[in-house]
């Protein structure tokens with residue numbers, strides 16, 4: 001058995017390691033945050049900035065809403081048969097004042113979640129293809 | 145009011161899964177609308193088409209496609225794409241040309257043949273397309289977003305699964321009397337609640353299907369209508385607003401909302417601003433409406449729309465529903481046509497179908513689903529990528 005390679009499902013959207021973070025940008029002129037990254041023009045109508053800095057977003061946030069999916073979605077979603085239900089969480093980030101979506105971490109049950117609950121970011125496998133395991137960011141309840 | 149235009153005729157091809165070319169549906173709707181207006185195709189000066197991108201390529205489902213099918217007559221054409229709001233954009237084009245004295249009478253048409261199952265993004269590797277990426281990276285379908293709003297209603301306002309089911313039961317009953325609806329079947333709350341869970345808390349019977357169908361509207365200047373001695377239903381307002389930054393509600397197909405860190409969120413959120421602009425333009429308010437046709441992509445979304453179009457404060461839509469206010473015979477019937485619950489979505493035709501329903505209701509021609517004494521009505525929907533859509537019609 002050859003060792004499975006691990007790779008991000010998309011480059012530059014998040015860091016890995018013990019305390020992973022989503023990577024967004026902040027406008028150097030007006031301070032607006034963007035995720036996914038906005039790097040060429042600012043979407044604030046009062047700002048014509050072309051200067052942005054890459055910035056990690058808050059690792060923790062509170063649940064805005066969530067839903068569990070019981071049917072396999074169409075392509076280009078990739079999953080291994082048999083299909084397992086998965087949860088999507090919308091998370092409010094306090095500092096950035098924005099809501100970011102993502103799947104819930106493996107093993108998280110819908111019953112454990114509620115609006116307003118604290119969650120944190122993790123990086124986990126999303127799917128496997130040709131010997132490579134592709135990862136993505138997910139949300140998991142903060143312990144304790 | 146100088147900004148009014150007249151609705152001379154409306155027509156639809158029944159919704160369903162007919163498996164034919166969308167042009168066939170469109171022609172049927174056009175001919176019905178022309179007959180309803182008492183006009184011939186050659187009387188039409190402009191064809192405004194509502195487009196969708198699913199049929200091979202943009203520009204195919206267009207004004208010119210229908211002009212050719214009806215027989216080239218030299219009419220000018222325009223084509224609008226705004227996803228679910230395409231029909232309103234086409235109506236707005238027609239209205240703008242009439243109000244600018246560039247045309248007296250315009251035929252507006254939208255028609256679609258839809259694929260099976262969930263609406264999926266375009267094929268191929270599309271790493272810069274958020275609509276493609278949300279499926280690849282999260283498995284985030286359209287029902288995902290509907291379910292997020294539904295869950296939030298439960299956690300914030302105490303909505304229950306029974307409430308969501310009650311919306312479906314109501315709309316299914318309304319649709320029984322609509323010959324253009326795809327589904328003519330009544331449901332009990334129990335039957336809805338026994339249908340399979342798709343995206344918790346929403347069940348299969350609470351999420352709208354995709355359908356084939358077509359709708360057409362003949363609009364003219366008020367002067368043109370007067371010369372023909374008709375007292376038409378009038379279009380009082382067409383709102384096609386886009387969001388104001390920062391767009392602070394979670395919308396398809398995005399991964400995030402705009403950040404409100406540098407600029408505070410606007411007083412009205414996007415969906416509220418859509419109807420608000422229509423009311424402003426019409427000089428009417430929610431209290432003047434006799435009925436509303438709103439985009440019930442899911443049963444729970446209808447409750448959001450009740451609030452977004454100003455019928456009640458946030459969190460009170462369940463009370464409106466439970467009190468029977470939104471049922472036929474109630475204070476303000478919502479989706480008397482049966483709504484998307486009975487139609488399923490035929491994207492470029494849907495906003496026009498809403499206008500057809502208002503027209504029949506305001507003329508008193510809605511048969512078994514008639515809202516008694518209807519004087520004015522509002523439509524509301526929202527197209528992917530920031531396309532607001534709301535039309536107000538009155539007698």
Ligand SMILES: [Zn+2]
Pocket residue numbers: 027028029030031032042043044047048049
């Ligand atoms: Zn800026």
